[in-house]
Amino acid sequence: xxxxxxxxxxxxxxxxxxxxxxxxxxxxxxxxPSRNIDISAPEPGVITEVLVKEGQGVKAGDVLVKLxxxxxxxxxxxxxxxxxxxxxRIDQLKGLLDKNFASIQEIERAESDVEITALRVRRxxxxxxxxxxxxxxxxxxxxxxxxxxxSVPGANSHVATVVQLDPLRVQFNFPVAEARKLKExxxxxxxxxxxxxxxxxxxxxxxxxxxxxxxTVRVTMSIPSPDPGLTxxxxxxxxxxxxxxxx
Numbered sequence: 532x533x534x535x536x537x538x539x540x541x542x543x544x545x546x547x548x549x550x551x552x553x554x555x556x557x558x559x560x561x562x563x564p565s566r567n568i569d570i571s572a573p574e575p576g577v578i579t580e581v582l583v584k585e586g587q588g589v590k591a592g593d594v595l596v597k598l599x600x601x602x603x604x605x606x607x608x609x610x611x612x613x614x615x616x617x618x619x620r621i622d623q624l625k626g627l628l629d630k631n632f633a634s635i636q637e638i639e640r641a642e643s644d645v646e647i648t649a650l651r652v653r654r655x656x657x658x659x660x661x662x663x664x665x666x667x668x669x670x671x672x673x674x675x676x677x678x679x680x681x682s683v684p685g686a687n688s689h690v691a692t693v694v695q696l697d698p699l700r701v702q703f704n705f706p707v708a709e710a711r712k713l714k715e716x717x718x719x720x721x722x723x724x725x726x727x728x729x730x731x732x733x734x735x736x737x738x739x740x741x742x743x744x745x746x747t748v749r750v751t752m753s754i755p756s757p758d759p760g761l762t763x764x765x766x767x768x769x770x771x772x773x774x775x776x777x778x
Contacts, residue, residue, distance in 0.1 A: 558703045558769045562761060564694035565753060566668055572598060572683045572690050573661050583691075585675055589666045595691050596675070598662040598683065607655035614648045621645060670695040694763070698753040701732065701767045707741050709771050710748035719752065722768040723761065730754050730761065 576598035583595050621641045627633035666672075674692035677683060683690060701721060705713075713719070717734040732752040741748045754761065 555770050555772045558705065560701050560703050560767050562763050562765045562767055563700045564696055564763050565698050565700045566695040568667060568693050569689050570595065570664050570691045570693065571687045574686045576662060576683050578677045578679055578681050578683065581675060581679055583672050585672055587672050589672060589693065590669050591667060592665055594663055594665045596664045600659045600662040603655055603658045607652060607659065610648055610651040610655055614645065614652055617641065617645045617648055664690055666693045668693060668695050696763065697757060698755040699757045699761060699763065700751060700753050702749060702751045703769055704747040705750055707746060707748050710737055710750055713737050713750060723765055724768055725765055726760055728758065728760060730757065
């Protein structure tokens with residue numbers, strides 16, 4: 532839950548974003564991964580390979596886990612061999628056609644058979660790829676739910692989780708008047724009381740609507756290439772200063 536407090540400069544002297552001579556409002560949220568993806572198995576099966584460990588960095592396309600696809604691999608190899616034979620058969624028929632020992636119709640049937648067999652090969656390869664679970668993003672593996680030889684119980688079973696930590700994301704709920712001062716692409720400063728550090732954040736989204744209960748607007752920011760000291764779950768503080776009122 533986002534917390535909003537009001538404070539005087541003297542009280543907040545220890546924080547990373549000091550206020551000026553006026554009154555300031557402090558908004559608190561927490562850093563999150565920019566993406567958090569649960570990778571699921573498309574069907575029940577047995578894990579044959581786990582190629583990563585929790586905490587390991589991965590690139591998009593890196594294989595994380597393989598399910599048993601031996602039967603399909605054999606079917607694919609049979610179809611490949613049939614395809615080679617049928618292609619050679621077409622070459623033979625074309626040679627016989629020149630000698631009037633084959634007909635155009637025979638060649639057309641053979642070519643159609645080659646196309647069907649090629650589709651069988653592509654179908655088998657697609658099924659094998661479907662049982663090979665890869666990371667869709669650059670990120671870090673944060674969870675592996677199964678080990679080698681364990682059974683995945685059903686379709687859409689959660690197998691692994693990958694999170695993207697560059698950029699990090701933070702979301703605040705601001706009063707309507709303050710939120711409307713921000714626009715996509717603006718750069719602001721966010722503080723982190725746990726370390727005393729600050730970082731530049733880029734405004735990614737300002738909601739066009741406000742909440743009906745507390746009349747606030749959701750604003751999402753990202754921190755590109757974050758410092759290694761910043762981690763998901765860390766408290767983030769954004770301050771809005773109100774000028775002092777003088778008589």
